[in-house]
Amino acid sequence: MQMPVEVLSPEDVEQLLAHPNVQDMLGLRDAALLATLYYAAATSGQVAAFNLSDLQVRRRQIVLRTDDGGTRTVQLADPLADLLERYKRDSRRLILAHGGSSEQQSKALFLGNRAQRIRVQDVRQILGTNVKAAGIKATVNLNTLRLSRAWHLRQEGMSPESIQRFLGATSRSGRPVI
Numbered sequence: 001m002q003m004p005v006e007v008l009s010p011e012d013v014e015q016l017l018a019h020p021n022v023q024d025m026l027g028l029r030d031a032a033l034l035a036t037l038y039y040a041a042a043t044s045g046q047v048a049a050f051n052l053s054d055l056q057v058r059r060r061q062i063v064l065r066t067d068d069g070g071t072r073t074v075q076l077a078d079p080l081a082d083l084l085e086r087y088k089r090d091s092r093r094l095i096l097a098h099g100g101s102s103e104q105q106s107k108a109l110f111l112g113n114r115a116q117r118i119r120v121q122d123v124r125q126i127l128g129t130n131v132k133a134a135g136i137k138a139t140v141n142l143n144t145l146r147l148s149r150a151w152h153l154r155q156e157g158m159s160p161e162s163i164q165r166f167l168g169a170t171s172r173s174g175r176p177v178i
Contacts, residue, residue: 006138008148013038016145017079019134025091025098026113030126032080032087033110033118037127037145039080040064041167044123044142046072050109055084064168072168084109 008016017034021027036042036050046064054063060081064072076084092111099115108117124142131140138144150163158166 006140006144007151008136008138008140008144010152012136012138013145013148013152016130016134016136019130022083022086025094028083028087028091029095029110030130032083032091033123033126034130034145035080035083036062037123038149039077040074041146041149042074043067043146044120047110047123048118048120051107052088052109053107055088055109057081057085066168070168074166 017031017038020030020034022031033047036047037044040046040062042050042064045067049065050062054065056062057076060076061073062076062084064074066072088109092109095111095113096106096115099111099113106115106117110118112118112122120142127140127142127145146167150167153163153166154160
């Protein structure tokens with residue numbers, strides 16, 4: 001039986017996103033990853049499949065790959081754009097060097113401790129570790145930040161239809177919700 005997903009308060013999200021030590025190469029990666037889960041309402045699979053070429057800073061957008069092979073383009077929120085650029089510039093290269101890899105060997109944006117593409121299990125572990133360390137009391141799973149973002153956008157006045165489009169929701173026929 002699947003547990004219901006709790007929605008985090010904006011304060012809990014802020015506390016969670018502020019927790020990783022951005023002065024550390026893995027902490028900066030964790031901060032960028034958590035921010036992607038929240039601001040882009042990305043799934044763990046989308047984070048794991050995120051490539052360098054999917055980060056389009058000049059266009060202020062990212063491309064997320066969906067489970068069905070499609071893509072979803074998300075406009076970059078300023079906090080997310082800043083973190084992704086900083087991670088790419090300051091931390092990703094160090095992780096690659098530490099793991100004995102070169103930039104050309106990995107097209108993945110998010111890298112694990114050994115410079116390999118991050119996996120869904122790694123995303124789960126990073127999320128869980130940071131939730132616990134930040135003192136978040138809510139039950140958090142891989143969908144919590146995505147659904148919290150949707151709820152916060154609704155509280156800010158975004159229409160349900162716009163939120164569905166933002167999340168990349170599709171109708172039962174498989175067509176995007178309009």
